[in-house]
Amino acid sequence: xxxxxxxxxETYGCQMNVADSEVVLSILDNAGYARTERLAEADxxxxxxxxxxxxxxxxxYGRLGEFKYLKKSNPGLVVGVLGCMAERLxxxxxxxxxxxxxxxxxxxxRRLPELxxxxxxxxxxxxxxxxxxxxxxxxxxxxTDGISAWVSVMRGCDKFCTFCVVPFTxxxxxxxxxxxxVREIAGLVERGLKEVTLLGQNVNSYRDQETGSDFxxxxxxxxxxxxxxxxxxxxxxxxxxxDKLIATIARHDNICNYIHLxxxxxxxxxxxLMNRTYSCNHYVGLVRKIRAAIPHVSxxxxxxxxxxxxxxxDHKMTLDLVRQIQYDGAFTFKYSPRQNTKAxxxxxxxxxxxxxxxxxxxxxxxxxxxxDRNRALTGQPVEILVEGPSKKSAEDFTxxxxxxxxxxxxxxxxxxxxxxxxxxxxxxxATLFGMLLPASTQRKAANG
Ligand code: SAH
Ligand code: SF4
Ligand code: F3S
Numbered sequence: 001x002x003x004x005x006x007x008x009x010e011t012y013g014c015q016m017n018v019a020d021s022e023v024v025l026s027i028l029d030n031a032g033y034a035r036t037e038r039l040a041e042a043d044x045x046x047x048x049x050x051x052x053x054x055x056x057x058x059x060x061y062g063r064l065g066e067f068k069y070l071k072k073s074n075p076g077l078v079v080g081v082l083g084c085m086a087e088r089l090x091x092x093x094x095x096x097x098x099x100x101x102x103x104x105x106x107x108x109x110r111r112l113p114e115l116x117x118x119x120x121x122x123x124x125x126x127x128x129x130x131x132x133x134x135x136x137x138x139x140x141x142x143x144t145d146g147i148s149a150w151v152s153v154m155r156g157c158d159k160f161c162t163f164c165v166v167p168f169t170x171x172x173x174x175x176x177x178x179x180x181x182v183r184e185i186a187g188l189v190e191r192g193l194k195e196v197t198l199l200g201q202n203v204n205s206y207r208d209q210e211t212g213s214d215f216x217x218x219x220x221x222x223x224x225x226x227x228x229x230x231x232x233x234x235x236x237x238x239x240x241x242x243d244k245l246i247a248t249i250a251r252h253d254n255i256c257n258y259i260h261l262x263x264x265x266x267x268x269x270x271x272x273l274m275n276r277t278y279s280c281n282h283y284v285g286l287v288r289k290i291r292a293a294i295p296h297v298s299x300x301x302x303x304x305x306x307x308x309x310x311x312x313x314d315h316k317m318t319l320d321l322v323r324q325i326q327y328d329g330a331f332t333f334k335y336s337p338r339q340n341t342k343a344x345x346x347x348x349x350x351x352x353x354x355x356x357x358x359x360x361x362x363x364x365x366x367x368x369x370x371x372d373r374n375r376a377l378t379g380q381p382v383e384i385l386v387e388g389p390s391k392k393s394a395e396d397f398t399x400x401x402x403x404x405x406x407x408x409x410x411x412x413x414x415x416x417x418x419x420x421x422x423x424x425x426x427x428x429x430a431t432l433f434g435m436l437l438p439a440s441t442q443r444k445a446a447n448g
Pocket of ligand 2: 157158159161164165166201202237
């Protein structure tokens with residue numbers, strides 16, 4: 001193949017898709033394709049898609065409309081849909097979107113070179129089989145070197161929360177081996193990695209089939225690679241977060257004191273309908289246990305507003321729980337019915353204006369709480385990992401605390417990838433602002 005054909009790839013959805021895109025690029029790179037950042041010069045345009053909510057899919061449809069327009073001036077352009085939308089819609093996508101040449105689900109990426117080659121010759125293709133074993137464990141993702149990386153440690157989800165498409169789009173749970181995850185991360189550390197986030201839809205179900213190691217074992221093994229590597233992970237399901245995992249986080253200084261622990265609702269009735277398999281009581285107890293073991297831990301959550309049959313009382317219970325837990329942050333979503341899920345059959349009876357109102361109430365409440373929690377850090381030194389220039393101003397840099405709070409400060413002598421102390425002088429609900437302390441005063445801050 002000479003000159004090399006060029007691939008353009010856009011990624012939507014969660015970090016797992018970001019990680020998958022790096023696997024996709026690696027597979028295509030090995031097959032002799034080049035990558036381009038410019039759609040105008042691409043031979044193949046791929047979108048790695050998300051199906052979690054209706055609006056995620058609408059964005060992709062909008063983008064496909066633009067690709068269709070582009071095809072008028074460049075009829076040879078191959079358009080491919082990858083990821084969760086490809087898996088959910090399968091051949092319907094080929095039928096409904098005339099611009100689409102390829103539909104490839106998350107477990108079929110090894111077939112990309114063959115399918116892309118055929119598509120370049122004018123043949124449409126579809127590959128959407130889900131696998132019980134595929135985990136791309138042997139593929140080294142194609143990443144741009146940097147101080148942070150996302151590493152998938154497992155794929156799929158067996159939880160079947162009734163609102164969620166992921167078990168349908170990603171298939172059954174399966175884990176990579178500790179050995180390969182550690183080898184991959186150790187390689188990245190040699191090239192300057194300072195922070196890694198281990199990814200899985202439900203990391204507590206992680207299990208190395210060869211050795212029997214669980215997620216706590218994996219986390220500890222990754223933490224031991226290098227004591228200056230920050231280790232993060234997401235997502236933990238509140239049902240099976242073990243004492244061993246909590247103790248592992250508490251024991252290792254470089255495992256970040258930050259846990260994303262989605263509760264979804266504060267009403268036991270709604271949690272049951274969601275098949276979340278825990279009660280609010282269990283959740284509150286778990287949070288108590290976590291805070292006792294890890295005193296400066298920061299917690300975040302996901303909340304869905306307007307799940308089928310949710311009443312004002314259910315919603316108030318969610319507000320109460322949010323008030324009680326005092327999260328550092330929350331990701332809030334308006335319930336979006338997804339075909340084939342169990343909740344789909346429950347209807348969508350909460351009117352849109354009520355969903356929006358409830359959503360805004362949760363957002364406003366959490367904003368106040370985040371502000372309060374951030375205010376408590378005013379006047380204190382926090383340790384950050386320096387990440388680089390701030391988006392808003394060229395003179396400022398940003399970094400994050402161990403607890404995942406963004407800190408903005410005048411650059412001065414800071415360099416990307418170093419740990420520094422910043423004294424916080426002002427905060428809002430999303431960001432801390434402050435001044436770098438001299439490099440010589442460096443020490444681990446109690447609240448960092
Ligand atoms: N595996 C993770 C979540 C993955 S999806 C976990 O269990 O926490 C991220 C979030 O999207 C979910 O936590 C949920 O809050 C939200 N979500 C999923 N399906 C949704 C739907 N149909 N409508 C609205 N929000 C949804
Ligand atoms: Fe979806 Fe539930 Fe699995 Fe998370 S745990 S991916 S919300 S089914
Ligand atoms: Fe979306 Fe699939 Fe991730 S549905 S949230 S891209 S697992």
